[in-house]
Amino acid sequence: xxxxxxxxxxxxxxxxxxxxxxxxxxxxxxxxxxxxxxxxxxxxxxxxxxxxxxxxxxxxxxxxxxxxxxxxxxxxxxxxxxxxxxxxxxxxxxxxxxxxxxxxxxxxxxxxxxxxxxxxxxxxxxxxxxxxxxxxxxxxxxxxxxxxxxxxxxxxxxxxxxxxxxxxxxxxxxxxxxxxxxxxxxxxxxxxxxxxxxxxxxxxxxxxxxxxxxxxxxxxxxxxxxxxxxxxxxxxxxxxxxxxxx
Amino acid sequence: xxxxxxxxxxxxxxxxxxxxxxxxxxxxxxxxxxxxxxxxxxxxxxxxxxxxxxxxxxxxxxxxxxxxxxxxxxxxxxxxxxxxxxxxxxxxxxxxxxxxxxxxxxxxxxxxxxxxxxxxxxxxxxxxxxxxxxxxxxxxxxxxxxxxxxxxxxxxxxxxxxxxxxxxxxxxxxxxxxxxxxxxxxxxxxxxxxxxxxxxxxxxxxxxxxxxxxxxxxxxxxxxxxxxxxxxxxxxxxxxxxxxxxxxxxxxxxxxxxxxxxxxxxxxxxxxxxxxxxxxxxxxxxxxxxx
Ligand SMILES: Nc1ncnc2c1ncn2[C@@H]1O[C@H](COP(=O)(O)OP(=O)(O)O)[C@@H](O)[C@H]1O
Ligand SMILES: [Mg+2]
Numbered sequence: 001x002x003x004x005x006x007x008x009x010x011x012x013x014x015x016x017x018x019x020x021x022x023x024x025x026x027x028x029x030x031x032x033x034x035x036x037x038x039x040x041x042x043x044x045x046x047x048x049x050x051x052x053x054x055x056x057x058x059x060x061x062x063x064x065x066x067x068x069x070x071x072x073x074x075x076x077x078x079x080x081x082x083x084x085x086x087x088x089x090x091x092x093x094x095x096x097x098x099x100x101x102x103x104x105x106x107x108x109x110x111x112x113x114x115x116x117x118x119x120x121x122x123x124x125x126x127x128x129x130x131x132x133x134x135x136x137x138x139x140x141x142x143x144x145x146x147x148x149x150x151x152x153x154x155x156x157x158x159x160x161x162x163x164x165x166x167x168x169x170x171x172x173x174x175x176x177x178x179x180x181x182x183x184x185x186x187x188x189x190x191x192x193x194x195x196x197x198x199x200x201x202x203x204x205x206x207x208x209x210x211x212x213x214x215x216x217x218x219x220x221x222x223x224x225x226x227x228x229x230x231x232x233x234x235x236x237x238x239x240x241x242x243x244x245x246x
Numbered sequence: 247x248x249x250x251x252x253x254x255x256x257x258x259x260x261x262x263x264x265x266x267x268x269x270x271x272x273x274x275x276x277x278x279x280x281x282x283x284x285x286x287x288x289x290x291x292x293x294x295x296x297x298x299x300x301x302x303x304x305x306x307x308x309x310x311x312x313x314x315x316x317x318x319x320x321x322x323x324x325x326x327x328x329x330x331x332x333x334x335x336x337x338x339x340x341x342x343x344x345x346x347x348x349x350x351x352x353x354x355x356x357x358x359x360x361x362x363x364x365x366x367x368x369x370x371x372x373x374x375x376x377x378x379x380x381x382x383x384x385x386x387x388x389x390x391x392x393x394x395x396x397x398x399x400x401x402x403x404x405x406x407x408x409x410x411x412x413x414x415x416x417x418x419x420x421x422x423x424x425x426x427x428x429x430x431x432x433x434x435x436x437x438x439x440x441x442x443x444x445x446x447x448x449x450x451x452x453x454x455x456x457x458x459x460x461x462x463x464x465x466x467x468x469x470x471x472x473x474x475x476x477x478x479x480x481x482x483x484x485x486x487x488x489x490x491x492x493x494x495x496x497x498x499x500x501x502x503x504x505x506x507x508x509x510x511x512x513x514x515x516x517x518x519x520x521x522x523x524x525x526x527x528x529x530x531x532x533x534x535x536x537x
Contacts, residue, residue: 051438080440090435094453103449104439149435156439 002064004029004191005050005160010059010069012042012049012215019045021215023059027160027193027208032186034202034223035195037212038238043195046212047162050193051084063159080108083158087165089145091137091152097124098133101152109156116155123151127181143174147181154185161185163194167201199242203227211235312500319492319501326488327508333402333474333484337409338467344410345417352422366418373415378473382408386480405477413470420466424459425451464520468513475509485509 003026012020019042027033035043048054050061052068052075061068068078092100101123102116124130127147137145146166153161163182167175179201185192186205196202202209203223210220211234219226219235230236255263270276297303351359351366373381385408390399398404428451436446456463478487485505492501 048434053434053437076440076442079437082438084438086431086435086438088431090431092432092435092450092454094457104441107445107449108440152439 003027003062004064005193006060006062007046008060008062010046010049010056010061012045012054012056019215020049020056023215023217025210025217025220027191029191030189031191031207032205033193033208033210034206035193035210035212036197036199036202036238041212042215043212044164045215047084047164047193047195050160051082051162052079053084076108080104080156081159082162083153083156083160084162085146085149085153085164085166087168089137089142089149089169091145091149093137096134096136097129097140097148100137100148101155104152104156120151120155123154127151127184141174142170143177146170146174146178150178150181150185154190160191160193163192163196165195165197168197197242199227199239211238213238308498310499310503312498315492315496315498315500316504318496319489319504322488322492323485323501323504323508326483327485327505329402329482329484330471330474330509331512333406333409333477334467334471337406337413337474338470340406340410341413341417341466341470342463344414346421348414348418349421349425352418353425370415370418373412374419376412378408378412379476379479381412382476383479384408385411386477401477401481405474405480405482409470409473409477413466413473416469417463417466420459420462421455423462424457425455427458428454461520461524464516464523468516471512472509475505 005025005027007023007025010020010023011018023046025033035046037043045054049056050068056069060070063078063081066078068082071078091097092103095103098117098120101120102111102113105111105116105119106113121130121133124133129144129147129151132140132144132148137148140148146169150161150163150166166182167178170178175198182192182194183205203226206223208220209223209226211218211226211230211232213234219230219232221231226235227239230239270279348366348370351362352370354363382405385404386401389397389404432450432454433446436450437443441449474484475486478484478490481487483491485508486502489501489505493499
């Protein structure tokens with residue numbers, strides 16, 4: 001089976017600081033991949049490179065048969081095929097919810113406004129947020145904002161959805177509602193790649209857990225093996241530390 | 247030592263606690279009002295007393311605040327003031343448009359446009375620092391002095407041009423500050439949805455940047471209104487010039503006071519509007535937190 005996303009010896013540096021080293025990874029269609037690792041290990045950078053928000057210095061990132069990292073010309077089109085949700089929501093504060101969701105479908109895909117709005121309302125309805133359609137982001141709770149941000153990314157019908165610690169900025173009582181939406185997306189067979197600090201959630205939702213340390217993939221595997229029987233000393237230490245913290 | 251805690255408040259007492267209070271019922275309001283009142287009486291009373299008792303007050307009052315002179319000067323000053331308004335109304339849209347264009351040129355990073363950017367930077371440095379009065383005089387006297395047949399020699403035209411030149415340099419920096427204040431993550435979010443660089447700027451960065459600097463832009467409106475008065479130095483019969491003429495003929499400065507009052511009357515609504523906008527955005531900050 002050919003992977004939806006394939007990373008081939010990806011290297012990324014910020015100036016003199018090598019942040020990703022020789023990343024080789026396959027992401028299968030309809031699968032959920034969880035990136036875990038200490039703060040600063042390169043999770044966000046890997047996701048941002050996949051979304052072409054950052055350039056890599058070496059290697060290739062294949063989306064099916066296109067090398068994302070080396071096709072600058074169609075970068076905008078490719079970016080639209082990869083959705084991304086950020087830790088800090090990043091809704092557009094000067095637009096209401098409906099406008100936030102429909103901006104890209106209308107401007108990038110050239111959808112008719114009425115069409116895009118109908119679809120946006122469908123999505124809002126499905127995730128129980130239809131009554132917020134005309135609100136501005138500053139009137140919404142963090143959990144609601146993050147769910148809208150996820151819907152905004154989904155409205156572009158991306159082939160893969162990247163989620164960068166989407167629950168980390170939330171008050172504890174709102175984490176659940178955002179996790180629920182992610183679980184729902186998994187049930188809809190949407191391909192996802194998410195960076196998370198929540199091991200419980202990762203073991204519940206992941207098909208593949210990837211442990212990054214200082215920019216390298218140390219170990220990956222199905223959560224049933226990964227968490228119960230880690231192969232590498234560094235993985236064991238990391239898991240011990242995070243479970244101690246909880 | 248064991249103390250018995252007091253009984254909880256009855257429902258009625260709790261309801262009373264929650265009842266909205268009128269402004270003057272709130273804690274400390276009465277006291278603050280009294281202190282403000284007393285201090286106002288003391289300060290303004292003191293000033294009025296000192297000025298009123300001074301030897302020259304009668305003469306000053308006659309020279310600056312003479313009612314009959316104000317009444318007599320008003321029609322001409324008012325007529326002149328309409329020219330100020332006209333100059334302002336023509337200049338302000340040009341200032342906004344030109345200022346925005348300058349800011350966009352300055353912010354750009356396209357290497358091909360480097361020479362244009364260098365010119366924009368030089369222009370902004372030059373005219374933001376140059377006193378408006380000097381620019382008005384140089385254009386108003388200098389340009390017609392060149393005797394180039396196709397150049398207009400209407401001083402109103404050159405006055406407006408000078409105002410636009412100086413204000414737009416200043417306004418460009420205001421726009422730039424606003425645009426640069428928009429957080430990087432907004433750009434990431436827009437790009438990640440597939441918006442092009444241009445679309446991101448047009449739909450996400452620019453609207454937020456402009457919104458952030460509306461209060462300083464309105465302050466700029468007020469400065470521009472006042473700058474139109476400086477155009478009098480090159481001849482047009484606007485309000486201050488009219489006031490000057492009256493004053494020269496009648497040996498009385500009350501006409502200037504009338505002109506000043508007209509300018510003030512125009513700026514106060516703008517000032518209150520700015521306050522309102524600032525207050526509203528402060529409230530939003532409190533509510534929005536992260537956003
Ligand atoms: N824009 C940037 N410029 C320079 N260095 C960066 C930038 N973003 C991240 N880094 C560095 O890259 C490393 C990886 O960061 P990041 O990918 O954010 O880690 P994580 O998401 O796993 O916490 C860190 O050392 C961080 O300091
Ligand atoms: Mg991160």
